[in-house]
Amino acid sequence: MTACAQNVKGERSTxxxxxxxxxxxxxxxKAHSFDVYTRSDFSNAPVIFMVHGGAWKMGDKKSDSVVKNKVKRWVSSGFVFISANYRLVPHANPVEQAQDLRExxxxxxxxxxxxxxxxxxFVLMGHSAGAHLVGLVSGSVSDVTSIGGKPWLGAILLDSAALDVPLVMDSDHYRFHDQAFGRDRDFWYQASPYHQLRSDARxxxxxxxxKRKGACDQANKxxxxxxSMGIKASVLSRNYSHKGMNTELGADNSYTQDVEGFMSGLDSHVNRVVVGSEKLSADSETQTGPVRKLIQRIKERRAQREE
Structure with a gap:
């Protein structure tokens, strides 16, 4: 498909x-596509760029687990939300998938x-295999700016247990890891976010x-x-299932609030959006219940800090 034949505007719906x-x-x-969730009143809004999981061989940008709660909460509060697809195994390996996502x-x-x-x-986000791929993409700003992109504000990796690929492959692992990473040890290092991390990362x-074996160990490592490289990074552990680490994000809970706390610290504009200063309309009564509750909680926390 030539560039002029590509659907660059997308089909509009609600x-x-x-x-x-x-x-x-x-x-x-055909897999090189993304969806954009937005509002007509947006101007210069911050953006969440989301990457689905699926063991590198399945999954889709439109899945409810990927978009439902996140769109409801964050487009309401003032974010553009973009959900991306990429080529899947066996049509592309994880290194090639990461390059798809850079593009x-x-x-x-x-x-x-x-x-x-x-x-x-932009704030980058991915779950499971998508978190691994976002780990590769976000590990080097120069790999994106070298192809015409801009630095992003930060990245959120949701429950990947494949941040150190050689460690995974040298231990007991699932068959889908073999399908994704093969037997070439040099490739394991190329596909490993831990080993590809660079000092220019945001x-x-x-x-x-x-609840998931190895996930928090790899996160902490x-x-x-x-x-140690001077990159601001932190771990957030929750007692959810692997699936819940994705589906519960965006729901009205402390997990979502802590992720939003990370986002708030990235940029003053993002902070204003997270606390709900950009509303659905001038009438605050049009805000959704979770947004109103979040605003109240943050106001209370600020008041406590000022006492």
């Missing part, structure tokens, strides 16, 4: 009352003005399920290395 631009192509393969990110940054977003205010939050 989702949860928000504008949805579907299947915006960023490359020649998707650059394409989204170049076009986001038309959806009311700000290309300088702040990173790594969440992990305390990754964050320890990042901190």
């Amino acid at each position: 989702y949860q009352g928000f504008a949805l631009y579907s299947d915006i192509q960023y490359g020649p393969d 998707a990110l650059v394409s989204a940054q170049n076009q986001v003005y038309q959806w009311g977003g700000n290309p300088d205010k 702040p990173i939050l790594v969440t992990c399920s305390s 990754f964050v320890s290395k990042a901190n």
